[in-house]
Amino acid sequence: MKIVSVPGRLVRDPATQRFVDSDGIDIDETDLNWSRLLADGDVVEAPADTPPAPKGASPRAAPAQEA
Template sequence: MFIKPAPGIKLRDPETKQFIPESGQEVGDFDLYWVRRVNDGDAIRVSAETPEPSSAKTSKSA
């Protein structure tokens, strides 16, 4: 699952001890630590896929 810290929250990865970037990070889907963070509101589960507007415009104009 792809997560982002909730606004105003700094999350630390328990394995690497590094902060999760505000842009988000992929974490284990079945890791109970991250499931608890999402359930507690410290992290937000988001879609990792972002649309690419530049390629969409290029394909329509061609």
Template sequence: MKVYPSPGLSVRDPATMNLLDENGLEVSDGDLHWDRMLRDKDVTLTPAAKAKPTTGGDKQ
């Protein structure tokens, strides 16, 4: 399964001690650590929505 940090949170991979980035991390199904992180809503299975780019519009 692939996990992503929940919006507004910084989450470390306990194996590498690196922060999860927005691209997520592939982890083993049934891993107790990641199951707990999912249950506590520290991580999610869906990536964060990207902000839509804005156009310059009509600046006057």
């Protein structure tokens, strides 16, 4: 599971002593420290990444084809 800290909270990873930022970190869901921080609302599960666009795809709509 990947987590991020909520805005306004500074949460340290106990293993690395680094702050959990908006990029998030992967954690062991069974770790009691992270379970407690999740339950208290200090960290939340990171939103799922949007899948990348297929190769060659354009963000613009395809032109309409004539019949």
